[in-house]
Amino acid sequence: MIEIEYQKSVVKLADNVYEPAEDSFLLADAVLQYAYDGMRIIEIGTGTGIVSAVIRANLNPEMIIATDINPYAARCAKGNGIDVIRTDLFKGIKRLPIFDLIIFNPPYLPTDDEKIEGWLNYAFDGGISGNDTVEDFLDNAGYYMSDDSSILMVTSSLADIKHIMNNMKDKDLCPEIVASTRYFFEEIVIIRATKKT
Ligand SMILES: C[S@@+](CC[C@H](N)C(=O)[O-])C[C@H]1O[C@@H](n2cnc3c(N)ncnc32)[C@H](O)[C@@H]1O
Numbered sequence: 001m002i003e004i005e006y007q008k009s010v011v012k013l014a015d016n017v018y019e020p021a022e023d024s025f026l027l028a029d030a031v032l033q034y035a036y037d038g039m040r041i042i043e044i045g046t047g048t049g050i051v052s053a054v055i056r057a058n059l060n061p062e063m064i065i066a067t068d069i070n071p072y073a074a075r076c077a078k079g080n081g082i083d084v085i086r087t088d089l090f091k092g093i094k095r096l097p098i099f100d101l102i103i104f105n106p107p108y109l110p111t112d113d114e115k116i117e118g119w120l121n122y123a124f125d126g127g128i129s130g131n132d133t134v135e136d137f138l139d140n141a142g143y144y145m146s147d148d149s150s151i152l153m154v155t156s157s158l159a160d161i162k163h164i165m166n167n168m169k170d171k172d173l174c175p176e177i178v179a180s181t182r183y184f185f186e187e188i189v190i191i192r193a194t195k196k197t
Contacts, residue, residue, distance in 0.1 A: 007032065009053035014076035018047040018123035022183045023154045027105050028054040030152050030179045030190040038062050039100040042093070042144065044137060045069070046084055047123065049077030051103060056081070067092060070119040089133075090140050098146045105154040106133045130159035131167075138167055150194045152178075157187040165191065172196045 002013045004020050007028055013019055028051045035041065037060040043052045046066035055064055066084040068074045074086035085092040107123055110130035115121050126132055134155065141151060151173070155161055161177075168175040173193040180189040 004048070004050065006050060007054045007058060009050070009057035011048045011050050011053050011080040012076070013048060014072060014079075016072035016118055016120050017070065017076045018073070018120065020048060020050040022181060023105050023156075023188050024050050026179055026181055026188055026190055027051055027103065027152065027154050030192070031055060031101075031103060032058055034150070034152060034178075034192060035059055035061070035101055040064075040098065041101045041103065042066065042090075042099045044089055044102065044104040045073075045106060045123075046077045046082055047073050047105075049080040049082035049084065051105065052077070052082045053080055065093075070122050072119055089137055090144060093144070096143055098149065099144050100146075100149050102141055102144060102149065102151045103153070104134075104137055104151070106137060108134065108154070108156050108159040110158065126159060129163075130156075131163060134159070134164055135167065138164075138171055142171055142173075145195060147195045147197060150192060153191050153193070155189055155191060157189075158185075161189060161191075168193045 039061045041064040043066040067087050077084040108126045109124045111125040165175040175193040178192045
């Protein structure tokens with residue numbers, strides 16, 4: 001069984017589940033910069049659970065739960081000690097709880113015909129524009145936020161960063177790029193979005 005160790009956490013990998021990469025680590029580092037003890041946190045699309053595992057290993061949140069649409073990912077994250085619900089974005093989260101922090105490393109690759117076989121496709125396929133899942137996510141995230149909540153989300157120069165930030169502004173959020181790294185042909189960025197006050 002292959003394991004990955006990062007920031008005092010260890011997760012086991014599994015077939016059909018996104019293997020943590022530069023984007024996962026950049027997000028985990030940003031989360032450690034902006035999250036603090038006592039927060040109520042949700043991670044959408046947890047994969048192996050690496051980002052949530054880093055939070056659990058380094059912080060003491062009041063609550064941390066995760067979702068993933070891929071049943072293999074949900075099983076893998078559960079095996080890595082993450083409290084995970086297998087669902088589409090927020091759909092399995094009932095009673096509209098408020099989270100202080102919402103985290104997402106979404107599928108963001110512009111994809112037309114070149115799909116990957118099986119559930120792993122959900123890790124990459126952002127639709128033709130690259131923004132399909134992100135747009136669904138942003139349509140729903142506000143229901144789970146108070147005025148003090150924030151989002152930390154990954155995107156890339158391969159998607160349309162400007163379009164995503166404008167979409168956030170239309171939803172009364174203030175987006176800011178707080179981290180970035182170059183990785184092969186793309187620049188991976190972390191957007192932090194807070195509520196406009
Ligand atoms: C790029 S991977 C990131 C995985 C992990 N968070 C990480 O950083 O290593 C994207 C993850 O989002 C999940 N995902 C894609 N669409 C989703 C949706 N509509 N609802 C929940 N999870 C989704 C995928 O199954 C995949 O595990």
